[in-house]
Amino acid sequence: QIIGVVWGAPTEFKFNDVIIPEDKVPKWAPEMINHAFGQDDLYVEMTFLRSMEQYGLDVPIRQAGIDFANSEYALWCANNAGRTNLRKGIAPPDSSHPQFNKCPNDIDYQIEADFAGLISPGLPSSVIALGEKFGRLMNYGDGVYGGQFMGGMYAEAFFEDDLFKVIDAGLACIPADSQYAEMVRDLVRWCRESPADWQKTWERCLQKYRKDQAYQKASNGGIDVKINGAMVLLGLLYGQGDMEKTVVISMRGGYDSDCNPSSAAGVLGAMTGFSKLPARYTQELKFEPKFSYTAYNVPALLDVCERLARQVVAQQGGRVEKGADGKEVFVIPVRAAKPGVLALSWAPGPVAHSLFTPEEMAKIKFPIRTYPASQFADPDPTRRAQKVLDVCFPGWTTSANAPDMNPGYREQMGQTYNVLVTHPPKKGEPVILSKTVKVPEGDPQLTVNVANAPNGDFRLIVKVDGALAFETDVGGKSDFRTFTVGLSPYRGKTVKLELFNQPTGWINEAASWAQIEVSGNNN
Known part of the structure; x- marks a missing residue:
């Protein structure tokens, strides 16, 4: 074999x-x-x-x-x-x-x-x-x-x-x-x-x-x-x-x-x-x-x-x-x-x-819970996105979304599940996801797992109490990528976090959010 x-x-x-x-045809080599x-x-x-x-x-x-x-x-x-x-x-x-x-x-x-x-x-x-x-x-x-x-x-x-x-x-x-x-x-x-x-x-x-x-x-x-x-x-x-x-x-x-x-x-x-x-x-x-990923070498x-x-x-x-x-x-x-x-x-x-x-489900290390799309149905794209936030990212709120690219719930994108798609309301104006949190002790950080749309891009901006904490362009191949933002200066404090889906132009500016999580050493 x-x-x-x-x-x-x-x-x-x-x-x-x-x-x-x-x-x-490749040539065989003993190694x-x-x-x-x-x-x-x-x-x-x-x-x-x-x-x-x-x-x-x-x-x-x-x-x-x-x-x-x-x-x-x-x-x-x-x-x-x-x-x-x-x-x-x-x-x-x-x-x-x-x-x-x-x-x-x-x-x-x-x-x-x-x-x-x-x-x-x-x-x-x-x-x-x-x-x-x-x-x-x-x-x-x-x-x-x-x-x-x-x-x-x-x-x-x-x-x-x-x-x-x-x-x-x-x-x-x-x-x-x-x-x-x-x-x-x-x-x-x-x-x-x-x-x-x-x-x-x-x-x-x-x-x-x-x-x-x-x-x-x-x-x-x-x-x-x-x-x-x-x-x-x-x-x-x-x-x-x-x-x-x-x-x-x-x-x-x-x-x-x-x-x-x-x-x-x-x-x-x-x-x-x-x-x-x-x-x-x-x-x-x-x-x-x-x-x-196995317990076996050749003899075993x-x-x-x-x-x-x-x-x-x-x-x-x-x-x-x-x-x-x-x-x-x-x-x-x-x-x-x-x-x-x-x-x-x-x-x-x-x-x-x-x-x-x-x-039996308790024995499965990586359970996947998904939701019927009907649970998030709403003719208004902003209300639709908010319904997804309420279930998948509790406590977060969204600013206005345009109907372009159908913001809302995606059960699965590739091998990623329970995704929120947002889209800026107009050229030059971002969608902003926000939440007020108490930053944990230890080594706190914000983790964001996000993807751009195919053939599109956007600028991801993170602000803490209005101050710029992180920014990067998300484009190219539309794979999910994980970004972490250190929150050590704010440990123990209550702050407002803002995540920007900032358009860089006006072609496929949607953002797909799979993870938004604040954690510390003990969380």
Whole structure:
């Protein structure tokens, strides 16, 4: 997995619907293997391993959801949508339901499902069950099936040298009438029809799984699980069992071109074994560093996977025997995979009405409370902004706002929630937010988290009792930025704070306020 993701990382999403030119393919260097420890494409699934390590193989899906909600790494796409829902109190499986999650068919669980096969050697029913638990935190339908397919290939790869049999084992884990399963069958057939021309097969993938609208339902474009799963298979089918060929072909297919070669290389690695990997891929690997946001370095990760695999084998009716030579052997029952009932992201089944209880919400470190927009409805922009202040920033008042850019409440802007948007009433005249506060003792400061509008700017001015305390232009990329203003000269005093959304011209002069907070060492 590490080989594929670090090799492809410089190309990720830079080439969509085009093949990456040969001269744009990064060159492998042995030290690259240590670029893995901060890779989100690797450490997310370690959260799932940790849940099972702490709570057992049968960890409830709701506990798995709490653990995922408490993760501290940045997320995107389905992962972010699912985690946001969990933090809002929408418990799994509804956290991934298309009614609440607009990314159900994204690639996310496919990226993270390697663990399910690695701890389920020869046991597809375990792979399927793990997908129904951990995959449903963020994905639905094909989004889950992509992960179950990958996990099923891993589970078989320990015992099989025939790639087509490995692919069949993955297929057996998902509904045969799903579009994802159709994609897998297409890739196998197209490869057999054009065994020496992977680019011709790539073109057929493009025509059907990107340009045919029948296969773009509930799709978010190039992040869709089917086209990226096709790129994984492209590398495996045309890589001829060679690690470099497999990674490079999967990468050159484009789209999520670090995750896809990671999945392909991981399956191939499980088929061939670590000892058969060329030294240039393994010789520089450092075993001590921990993967970001996790409890694991490489030895700890190997240990937890082996311990969980032993538990899965026992749970599935197998056992571990020791031969006369002292070597242990897993005795694994051979059982047919039984995939779940077909679910379609564009025609989803009913919601489960699953919400976290107050006791469960108390366990979530980063809860998100948002409000219905109707709570702040008012035809007057100033009254609308004041309603938001009363709820989100109590005690603050606003001067007049113009109706331009719709001042008021925004539930979410990017990954920021409960935002107030203000807009100056006219050119040259600011919106002023004001509050009288008693400045705390210690090392008091005012913290403001604010963003400009796209293609706009404004001047942020802070005054304390009418005296200028801080000013800066807020413009350029419309990301939220945090500014702090020291209030030590006023500690223990009651003062009037004023924040100015001062127009610098008259183009997109709105300000978006996410945090306005006065604090001291003891607050």
